[in-house]
Amino acid sequence: MRAADLIVLLGTVGFIIAYGAIKTRGQRDLHSYLRSGGEKKWWAICLSIMATQASAITFISTPGQAYQSGMGFIQIYLGLPIAMIVISYLFIPKFYSLNVYTAYEYLEGRFNVKTRYLIAFFFLVSRGLGAGITLYAPAIILSTMLGWNLNMLCLLIGVCVIIYIYVGGERAVSQTHVIQMAVILCGMAAALLMLIRYLPSGVSFTDAVYLAGKMGKMNALDTSFNAGERYNLWSGLLGGFFLSLSYFGTDQSQVSRYLGGESPNQSKMGLFFNGMVKIPMQFFILFSGVMVYVFFLFHHSPDFFNTKALEQAPLSMQVRQQLADRQQEHRQNDDMMKQAALDAIHYKNTALENAGIAKLRALQQQDLELRSDVKKIIKTNAPQVETEDSDYVFLNFVLNNLPPGLVGLLLAVMFCAAMSSIAGQVNSLASTTVIDFYKRFYKKDATELHYVRSAKIATLLWGAAIIAFAVSAPLFDNLIQEVNIIGSLFYGTLLGVFIVAFLIKRIGGGAVFYAALLSEATIIMLHVFITLTHFRLSYLWYNPIGTALVVGISGILTVSGSRKTLPAG
Template sequence: MQTIDWIVLIGTLVFIVLYGTYKTKGSKSVKDYIRGGNEAKWWTVGLSVMATQASAITFLSTPGQAFHSGMGFVQFYFGLPIAMIIICMVFIPIYHKLNVYTAYEYLESRFDLKTRSLTAILFLVQRGLAAGITIFAPAIILSAVLGWNLTKLNISIGVLVIIYTVSGGTKAVSVTQKQQMAIIFTGMFIAFFLIIHYLPEGITFSKALEIAGASGKMEVLDFSFNMDNRYTFWSGIIGGTFLALSYFGTDQSQVQRYLSGKSIRESQLGLLFNGLLKVPMQFFILLVGVMVFVFYQFNSSPLNFNPKSKEGIQNTKYTEEYSNLEAQLLAIQNEKKDLIQETLIANNQNKINSTLSKKLNNLNTAEVDIRNAARQLIVKANPIIETNDKDYVFIHFILNNLPRGLIGLLLAVILSAAMSSTASELNALASTTAVDLYKRNIKEEKTEQHYVNASKLFTLLWGILAILVACFANLFDNLIQLVNIIGSVFYGNVLGIFLLAFFFKFVRSNAVFVAALITQVIVIFGWYYNWMPYLWLNLFGCVLVISFATLIQSMSYSKQ
């Protein structure tokens, strides 16, 4: 990184922190601190909802996911617009009618305190883990590629977020998220157009799409019912709808965003805005990853994008074997480049024929085999090193190909996204702790300022805990999948509790409480023993808790 990159990066982050702190200082009431004074317009709500979900993981992992697996991951989001409509029709009117500060307040009025507390605790567990991951995700990757100290980076990100989130609460989160989303979209669009610009002369955007399509990267829809496939049309529509319903309808980090809306209409418009833009946004981010794939058809790429992998295998007995694999990879990459250029440029063809497509697929298969062989060598040389390099693909492209200044901007994009999501999570964790656990269980009456101060203290404590989780976390298969897996383990159960509250009026609190405990244990077992792709855990948990609760309640009636 050059001096200009450091200026852009540090200047952007400092501006966000100072702006958020300045614009929102002096919250005097719980309403101001937790619901932002109910002043947010629909576009603020919509951008805040989108920014909360679009963490650094989105902008680091998603392009890498597309680089390796193509556009199919977009199916994960197909259920989101459906969920937005349901939430606008059912959840938002109920929350506003009851004038709640958290989603879980409603459960006490419908059931009892123990059900409210249990659901709040389930939220606190999974969101507390996720808050640490949103800090850890960019930190582990940036520390690997830039040589920065991981622990110091975790602490730096966490402290920056804590400063303005403690100071201004919900309003600080919403205000800064508008600036962060502007930075994020600017950076991603610039990166996209630069990738197209860097392609060889004669390779237009349409031809780049053909190259990607011939390599199997443009297969968006999978209508199969194969349970071994994580991302299909059906898992996205069904499992994705239940996940989105759970996340946007019952997760306080999202509920708090639209509870700050000026009115029911502003909240509903904000969610619909998010529903309309989210799928195209994810499609675009995946397309950036596909274009990175096309770029590397004409430019050499490392055997493993994680720079620590090559460092770990140097000066071991596997060094020579690894070098041989690098030579084989280079030969395949050169062969692919010559094949594409010969067909598309020398012969001036506008379409990739079936023969070229077959040859490309064979070469791509051979490349995958070589990369897998390299991963096995890395594990033998040093089992501690993470060999899954999906999360390193995009940052490798940024650091090795973008001009000065833009590297700093794209790093600001990544860290801004991390700060945005983490701020929402800390804000929601503190609100739930203060309102659902602390305030509800305190005997004597306290002043408004007392609860504001308590919320600030809980924000600080959750921020410290998130930093600790980040410092002790470890990489998973893919960071964006890890966050969704954590959510899927808990969300189905929580959504089922809310659906029981909304639509199953005969079910009482004891039946729901017992059913929720049993369901959570079963879902954790189901995830651990890999009973099904994780997206289906949302539907599984939801159906399970509803079934158990109705069964227990029916048995209770039959005994009377």
């Protein structure tokens, strides 16, 4: 690593750790440690919500997804603004009226203690798994660039985050989020500006957008109704709405961000602005991936983006010669694509426009076939190398094309994103463990200082568990999708329970408890069936299906008189 990059990276990360630990040390009561003392303004809430959601996966995987398949992923967020409004007027008043530390405390008063335990347990499982993948993402960066041991990197990153969470709790999480978001936005803006600057002479920004559009990369909306497509307008509006409603309304990693607000109105404003800013921010990140695609139209790209792993693979000379031959073919095709792209721009708004675009598309198809051949060779001769390389696209561009110092800044962006998201998740896992299990079940009448110390111990234990799980993340093909899939397996059930709690007063604890168990079992079996049979159904539909199952089953049990035979608590 170049000295300038190392200075920027270590300086940024070191400052955040020191600031978070020193600024928030010495807390001795739960209100400060788990709810930031109830002092957060709306803008801090908004930034903290965004920082928790925008993990390093967002900045590694999302641009690669846009490079491969365009802007369609943005449709997953179309239901988010509506969800923010519903949460502001339905969830926040309930939580504030009871002065709860976690969302699941509310369920005991509304239903019974076992429903509270069940939903809190579902949260711990889903968030613990998701946090493990979130931790793995930045480890890709340094292991790819420096050749360090991946497991040691997971340990290093996890420890860096745990230091200031352990010391300052939610207050440390909130205050460091502001700095981390500033670094993230500045770094991504710098990367996009460099991508525009790298356009060849005579190719304008408008020309770049034109090419991306003609090659299908700017198609942000798919209005066709197809339940098998992961991303379209309808799955985004309905499935995305339920996913957002579940995540921001029932997931403690987000609920704790706004429960520390100065007032309910400050929390509502924080959510409103998150709903307004999130889609433009995600568009910006995806568009950066599209511009990476345009960049590689005019510059040579690798035929396999996970280049470091391939270099280290134990391949025979014969296999390496095969790959070298494919690389030569790929470079020749690159040269033809560059000329075809320039011709397409020149032919714009002329009779030759369609012919120019058709030629470019044909060359792109040849490029895809060459890349597919390379992956087949790698998979046959080095099965330990992950051939799904979309998560390496943006990283490859950063490491090989940006100037000294800016590489360090982009690495700091990904590191900050990982730290901000992991911090929020570990803090919420610890708070749920202490409030919903330890304090409620084991030790009800201890001092505030005792519970703060217990939360710190829970922070250490969850940090260790997340680090241990992170080493299995390479099993997944696309990190950003896997995080959403894990969440969707549980979020529908969680949301269904809260919908019943808020809106259907007739349904009691016994019915909703068994409905939640049946709903979760059904969603998991559905996912296993889809995985094994390759049946086409977007994971976004798990959220409304799970919600409908809880509401429907609990309603049926209640109407049929099952409430009389089911234990109430």
